[in-house]
Amino acid sequence: MEAITITILTLVVGHPFWFIAISGLMFFAWGDIYSLFPAAIADIFGNKHATTNYGIQYTAKGVGSILGGPAAAWLMVKAGSWTPVFWSAVLCNVIAAGLRVALAQTTCGPRSARGDRAASSKDTRVNWRASPHRESVGLVVLTLVSFDS
Numbered sequence: 001m002e003a004i005t006i007t008i009l010t011l012v013v014g015h016p017f018w019f020i021a022i023s024g025l026m027f028f029a030w031g032d033i034y035s036l037f038p039a040a041i042a043d044i045f046g047n048k049h050a051t052t053n054y055g056i057q058y059t060a061k062g063v064g065s066i067l068g069g070p071a072a073a074w075l076m077v078k079a080g081s082w083t084p085v086f087w088s089a090v091l092c093n094v095i096a097a098g099l100r101v102a103l104a105q106t107t108c109g110p111r112s113a114r115g116d117r118a119a120s121s122k123d124t125r126v127n128w129r130a131s132p133h134r135e136s137v138g139l140v141v142l143t144l145v146s147f148d149s
Contacts (some may be wrong), residue, residue: 005025076089
């Protein structure tokens, strides 16, 4: 959703009313880190080290906050416009969404029409917790989302 609103924002930059309205819609999607990430981290990595993993992810949010402003200003000075900064944010959103979809396919089993996991004798889910790369891939996804938020 955020990638779509940032794309629209770049198109309506010359219309003040629409720029403000779309900005409000874009900022609506920026609170996810506080409500969804603790549960997502526990689901992906398990409960054993959930607070440590959340701390790592939240540190990435802080680093993104510190480095994001100067990086955006540098890109604006180099390009002479804020448009490449917005397109960079769109790119981060699309990459993070794509990685999250790929991650969801490896962590979720088949679901019934009601949305719960289908009851079957054979569990077709990939054992993500047994994967040696789960921390690196999962934290890359969460870090991209953090840098973008």
